[in-house]
Amino acid sequence: MGPNLFVNYGEAVAAILFCIGFTNLLLQTNLIKKIIGLNIMDSAIYLFLAEKGYIAGRAAPIVTNGVTSAEAYINPIPSGLVLTGIVVSVSVSALMLSLTIRLYVRYHTLNLDEIAAQLKKEGK
Amino acid sequence: MDFICNFPFFSILLSLFSGTICSILPGKAAKIVNRVVIITVGILSGILLVYLLDSGESFVYWMGHFPAPWGNEIRAGVLEAGMALFFCIIMYLSMAGGAHKLFDEVEESKHNLYYILINLLLSSLLALVYTNDMFTAYVFVEINTISACGLIMIRQVGRTIEAAVRYMIMSLLGSGLLLFGLCIMYDLTGHLLMSNIKESVSLLIQNGEYQIPLIVSIALMCVGLCIKSALFPFHAWLPDAYGYSTVSSAAILSSLVSKGYIFLLIKIIYRVIGFDIFNSTRIIDVLFVFGLMGMIFGSLSAIKEGDIRRMIAFSSVAQIGYIYMGFGMGTQAGMVASVFHILSHAATKSLLFIAAIGLTEVSGGSRKFIDLTGAGYRNKWAGVAFTAGSLSMVGVPLFSGFISKLLFAQAAVQVEGKMLAALIVLGISTVLNAIYFMKTVIRIYTAAGDTPYPCITFKDMKVHAVVLILFVILNVLLGVSSQPIVNMIEQGLAMFA
Amino acid sequence: MSKKKSTENYQKTFAFHFFSWLHGEKDPYLGNVEMQPQKEYETDPEMVLRHEKEHDAIMDKVYDTQHNVQLRLFHSLYEITSILFCLFLMALLLVTISYLPATGVAEKPVNNEVAARYIENGLEETGAINIVAGMILDYRAFDTLGESHVLFVATITVLILLRLDKNKKGEINPLTKDMNPNDRIYEPKNDAILRLVASFLVPIIIIFGIYIILNGHLGPGGGFSGGAVIGAGLILYLNAFGFEKTERFFTEKTYKWICFFSLSFYCLAKSYSFFTGANHLHSIIPNGTPGAILSGGLILPLNIAVGLVVACTMYAFYAMFRKGGF
Numbered sequence: 017m018g019p020n021l022f023v024n025y026g027e028a029v030a031a032i033l034f035c036i037g038f039t040n041l042l043l044q045t046n047l048i049k050k051i052i053g054l055n056i057m058d059s060a061i062y063l064f065l066a067e068k069g070y071i072a073g074r075a076a077p078i079v080t081n082g083v084t085s086a087e088a089y090i091n092p093i094p095s096g097l098v099l100t101g102i103v104v105s106v107s108v109s110a111l112m113l114s115l116t117i118r119l120y121v122r123y124h125t126l127n128l129d130e131i132a133a134q135l136k137k138e139g140k
Numbered sequence: 141m142d143f144i145c146n147f148p149f150f151s152i153l154l155s156l157f158s159g160t161i162c163s164i165l166p167g168k169a170a171k172i173v174n175r176v177v178i179i180t181v182g183i184l185s186g187i188l189l190v191y192l193l194d195s196g197e198s199f200v201y202w203m204g205h206f207p208a209p210w211g212n213e214i215r216a217g218v219l220e221a222g223m224a225l226f227f228c229i230i231m232y233l234s235m236a237g238g239a240h241k242l243f244d245e246v247e248e249s250k251h252n253l254y255y256i257l258i259n260l261l262l263s264s265l266l267a268l269v270y271t272n273d274m275f276t277a278y279v280f281v282e283i284n285t286i287s288a289c290g291l292i293m294i295r296q297v298g299r300t301i302e303a304a305v306r307y308m309i310m311s312l313l314g315s316g317l318l319l320f321g322l323c324i325m326y327d328l329t330g331h332l333l334m335s336n337i338k339e340s341v342s343l344l345i346q347n348g349e350y351q352i353p354l355i356v357s358i359a360l361m362c363v364g365l366c367i368k369s370a371l372f373p374f375h376a377w378l379p380d381a382y383g384y385s386t387v388s389s390a391a392i393l394s395s396l397v398s399k400g401y402i403f404l405l406i407k408i409i410y411r412v413i414g415f416d417i418f419n420s421t422r423i424i425d426v427l428f429v430f431g432l433m434g435m436i437f438g439s440l441s442a443i444k445e446g447d448i449r450r451m452i453a454f455s456s457v458a459q460i461g462y463i464y465m466g467f468g469m470g471t472q473a474g475m476v477a478s479v480f481h482i483l484s485h486a487a488t489k490s491l492l493f494i495a496a497i498g499l500t501e502v503s504g505g506s507r508k509f510i511d512l513t514g515a516g517y518r519n520k521w522a523g524v525a526f527t528a529g530s531l532s533m534v535g536v537p538l539f540s541g542f543i544s545k546l547l548f549a550q551a552a553v554q555v556e557g558k559m560l561a562a563l564i565v566l567g568i569s570t571v572l573n574a575i576y577f578m579k580t581v582i583r584i585y586t587a588a589g590d591t592p593y594p595c596i597t598f599k600d601m602k603v604h605a606v607v608l609i610l611f612v613i614l615n616v617l618l619g620v621s622s623q624p625i626v627n628m629i630e631q632g633l634a635m636f637a
Numbered sequence: 638m639s640k641k642k643s644t645e646n647y648q649k650t651f652a653f654h655f656f657s658w659l660h661g662e663k664d665p666y667l668g669n670v671e672m673q674p675q676k677e678y679e680t681d682p683e684m685v686l687r688h689e690k691e692h693d694a695i696m697d698k699v700y701d702t703q704h705n706v707q708l709r710l711f712h713s714l715y716e717i718t719s720i721l722f723c724l725f726l727m728a729l730l731l732v733t734i735s736y737l738p739a740t741g742v743a744e745k746p747v748n749n750e751v752a753a754r755y756i757e758n759g760l761e762e763t764g765a766i767n768i769v770a771g772m773i774l775d776y777r778a779f780d781t782l783g784e785s786h787v788l789f790v791a792t793i794t795v796l797i798l799l800r801l802d803k804n805k806k807g808e809i810n811p812l813t814k815d816m817n818p819n820d821r822i823y824e825p826k827n828d829a830i831l832r833l834v835a836s837f838l839v840p841i842i843i844i845f846g847i848y849i850i851l852n853g854h855l856g857p858g859g860g861f862s863g864g865a866v867i868g869a870g871l872i873l874y875l876n877a878f879g880f881e882k883t884e885r886f887f888t889e890k891t892y893k894w895i896c897f898f899s900l901s902f903y904c905l906a907k908s909y910s911f912f913t914g915a916n917h918l919h920s921i922i923p924n925g926t927p928g929a930i931l932s933g934g935l936i937l938p939l940n941i942a943v944g945l946v947v948a949c950t951m952y953a954f955y956a957m958f959r960k961g962g963f
Contacts, residue, residue, distance in 0.1 A: 018352070018736035026740055031730035034320065035723050041313060042719040050309060057316045061323060068327050071748065072741035077768035078856055079760055079927075086753040087743075089768065093332075093752055096773040097275060100784045101319070103861055104282045107791030108312060110954050111286060114798045115293065115305050117958065122298060124688055128305065134691065135298050141916065149915065153908050156786060160900040163793070164893055203779040205914035206762075209751045212779040249802040253793050260790050267783070279783035283790055290794040301798075320730075327737055330746040332777075340746070356733040 026067040033060035047116045047126045051109060058105040062098045069094030145199055147188045148216045148270045151181045151224065155263035159256045167251030174235070174255040178262065182228030189221040193628070198635040200272060200335075209336050215272040219479070219632025223269050223403060229614070230395050230486050231262060237494035237607035238388030245295040245386040254294055261287040261392070265400045274322055274412065275332045277404055281318065285311045285368070288397045291389035292381045303380035310377050314367035321360030324353055325412075334411040345417055358413055359423055362405065366427070369401040371464055372434030375457045379445075382453035382493075390449070391493040394456045395486035402463055402482060406475070409467070410636035419470040428468025428558060432565045434461025439572035443579075447507045448500065451576060452492050455533065458569060459485045465562060466548060469555045472633070477547035479629045484532070484540035484618055491611035492529040498522025498604060499584060502593050509580070514588025516581075518595045523584055525608035530577035532615050535570055540618035545570065547626070764924030765854040765933040774936045782907050785943055789900060792950050801961040828877070835877035842870035850944035854933035860943025867944065868951025875955070889962065892949050899942040906935055 021028060033056055040053025069091040077092035116126065123131045158177045162170040192198070198217030205211065235258065246254055264283040271277050289311070293304035326332060328350050329340035344350055367374045382390045409418045418424065438457030445451040459481070466478030496507075502518040503511040516523025532539035545566065552562035598605055618625065647653055657663040738745035755772050763771035773781045843866075850863030875883045913920040925932030956962065 017732060020737060020739050021731065021735035023739040023741075024734050024737055027734045027737065028731055031734055032727060034316070034730065035727040038313065038316065038726065039719065039723040041309060042723070043716060047305070054312055054316075057312075061316065061319050064320070064323055067740050068323065068747055070741055071743050074743075076857070077756060079766045079768065084757050084760055086748075086756045089756050091748055091752045092755050092759075092768045092772050093326075093747075095769045096777065097323075097326075099769070099773060099859070099861065100275070100279060100780055103784045104279065104787050107286065107787045108282070108308075111289065111791050111794050112305075112308055114795045114957065115301060115308070118296070118301050118798050119298075119305065122301075128302070131298075131302055135302055137691070138298065146912070146915070149911060153904065153911075156782075157901070157904045157908075159786070160789070160897060160904060163789075164897050202915045203911050204776065205910070205920065206776055210754055210776055211914070212777050214779075247802055250797055250800075253797050256793050257790065260786060263786075264783075273777075273779070275777075276780050276783060279780050279787065282787050283783060286787065286790050286794060290790070290797060293794075294797050296798070324733060324737070327745075327747055330749040330751065350736060353733045353736050356729060 030064035159259035170252035170255040185224035217635035234391035306377035318364030324357035383450040391490035431465030473551035495526035516584035853940040860940040864944040864947025867948035
């Protein structure tokens with residue numbers, strides 16, 4: 017174990033959340049719960065990134081009173097990456113939800129295994 | 141800077157912008173735009189390739205007004221330009237070869253949406269090939285994933301939608317791991333541009349700092365990309381996705397989409413981590429083992445399969461195993477063999493998919509082997525092309541598959557410790573390949589007595605036949621004139637460093 | 638001398654209505670609000686029977702866990718390996734994190750010359766007070782260009798899946814025939830409370846969204862967040878007043894053209910900027926005075942373009958999920 021586990025408690029929480037989301041995505045049979053797992057996973061990564069940018073005692077990266085010293089603000093890069101990441105996650109969620117709608121309307125179930133079984137029976 | 145240096149940028153932006161344009165066009169106009177864009181990008185990449193071979197040096201191109209650690213960059217070398225050209229050729233042929241099936245399988249009002257997806261897929265592939273920035277790569281990986289999912293499910297039957305869900309779930313696991321690895325790497329180095337990360341990584345290795353996080357970050361990125369490119373244990377989504385989607389999609393997915401991720405992995409190995417540092421980790425052994433397992437189990441599943449398109453899909457699993465086995469050898473020769481196999485597999489697999497559709501069409505649309513009896517007589521062009529593709533997959537001389545197997549074997553001989561395993565599995569896999577491909581070829585050339593299905597002549601399928609002929613020529617070209625191509629790959633890999 | 642109102646006139650006044658409501662003689666919502674209870678979802682009994690039968694048959698044959706040992710084995714194996722893999726991953730990540738540089742400290746690899754230049758020269762070089770906006774729309778604009786196309790391609794896939802198209806004969810295409818084209822039966826009709834609140838709130842929400850977009854380079858905000866707020870306003874409006882009202886100003890055509898113009902503008906503007914940057918040409922776009930609303934070079938127009946795309950996309954997602962069209 018390294019020295020920084022308790023200092024980096026935010027990242028540790030992010031890692032645990034990431035694994036919870038990951039497990040959900042793998043193990044849940046209900047499609048909606050899988051999508052929730054996916055969103056937990058994405059949010060965990062954004063939490064991780066936000067923690068990376070944080071510097072104690074500094075302000076958000078918006079220039080106030082004309083101060084442009086690097087010592088006054090936190091690191092802006094992780095914030096920008098999170099912004100980009102959120103858009104990706106929104107798009108993916110929308111796609112997954114519409115796939116779920118189509119499958120539910122047709123097979124009246126949200127269980128992926130049952131859907132697979134019905135498909136096998138259709139034999140197409 | 142020469143004007144030609146703008147070409148990578150033009151290719152990416154042109155295909156991205158044409159996607160937007162197609163959203164307001166009707167299906168037919170969108171098709172023309174799509175074809176024109178693919179041809180234009182192909183020509184631009186070809187000119188760029190000639191220019192780069194001539195100058196012998198790669199170049200970086202600023203995406204904006206700011207230099208390296210601050211701005212965003214793309215980078216072009218021989219390998220990138222060659223890949224872009226090759227991707228365009230395969231994409232054009234796959235689109236042309238499957239165009240007639242598109243009308244049966246996709247709603248007519250949604251044809252322009254199909255071409256939007258193709259354009260955006262092309263732009264994301266180009267961006268993955270050319271980019272010099274890790275986060276840009278992540279964003280375009282997502283575009284690639286979503287548009288590939290669209291290509292799978294646009295033929296809206298139950299199977300394809302279910303396959304799309306499975307594909308998305310696996311891909312999202314992969315993206316999540318890739319992004320996490322990327323964030324750790326960013327935390328350790330403070331950079332997002334590949335060349336800057338590499339400098340920092342070699343410094344970290346020299347000073348012996350952050351060893352464990354560094355290895356974990358590399359491993360996460362590798363596993364993420366392996367999942368996305370359907371390496372053996374993660375291939376469950378693949379047979380349905382390739383087997384039931386419309387034929388152009390299947391050809392493009394198997395030959396281009398997974399190759400885009402693999403190419404990104406090669407870039408990461410060379411340009412982010414450094415080839416020697418990557419080879420000193422245990423990760424290559426894991427890749428090697430999973431590659432070998434993929435080669436065996438993919439072929440075994442293909443033998444058991446009774447559906448021709450699913451069989452071809454399972455054969456992809458085996459071929460991707462070959463590519464990762466090449467990575468796992470950890471030598472320059474193994475890498476060259478892998479890159480050559482990317483080209484050869486892309487050319488052969490799309491040929492097989494397009495030929496298979498010709499065979500099923502003359503068998504009443506059925507894909508079962510029983511119904512395919514004698515299909516090679518009913519559709520001669522497709523039969524010949526399928527045979528050529530099969531021979532190439534098995535590794536018969538004159539075809540591209542032979543060269544890649546030869547390169548793999550040569551590479552394996554140089555590696556102590558892995559030589560025996562690689563050669564044995566290579567042999568077993570070749571025999572297994574021969575079993576299922578030759579079984580199919582014999583089946584399609586078995587006289588079927590009297591069948592209710594009509595014969596098809598050249599007149600009925602001009603475009604399809606021409607496409608098949610071009611694919612076969614491409615395969616033979618790769619097989620016969622392999623030396624210049626191998627030289628080009630070696631030169632390109634040297635430029636990566 | 639007070640003039641006495643006639644009973645007829647009196648009955649028209651507000652006072653009369655008020656007192657009659659006060660005394661409980663009249664319910665003002667009666668007849669104005671249709672408080673119909675939601676109709677129950679009618680299912681075809683045959684369909685139900687068939688689905689149940691199918692369900693049972695499947696459970697019998699495929700999921701007969703008593704006899705299908707292989708499947709049961711596979712499932713338990715899958716679960717065990719997944720759980721083990723996730724635990725392994727968690728342990729691995731926690732160990733990794735314990736070796737990472739400490740959070741909240743300024744001296745670590747992340748805070749290098751890159752971040753320093755973004756902060757110190759960002760104002761001068763991009764003209765944006767919001768350093769993050771300057772970074773994502775100027776220094777690293779290629780990512781953001783890709784990001785807006787991620788949203789675009791996601792909309793396309795949603796359209797493919799959920800848009801109900803009619804073929805030339807005017808029939809709904811067989812591929813999408815499972816979808817229910819009309820869900821208006823589930824929608825509350827003429828809900829006075831919702832409408833009143835919506836008519837107050839929607840303008841405020843939309844103006845707030847516009848403020849966020851226009852303020853993107855001066856403070857927290859930007860195209861995506863502002864667009865999402867506007868999209869929320871539009872969805873509220875749709876819920877209160879129904880599709881008939883929104884179709885007057887927002888149809889699929891509007892959506893198509895707004896998206897096309899915004900994305901084309903984005904693409905072309907950024908291409909110009911990339912091209913001039915890479916070829917070391919002088920860009921004609923001025924940065925303006927920092928702090929003014931018209932400053933920050935391309936950032937403000939790009940924010941507007943992104944905002945329009947996002948607002949329309951949010952609304953389109955909602956309309957597609959609701960009934961497969963606008």
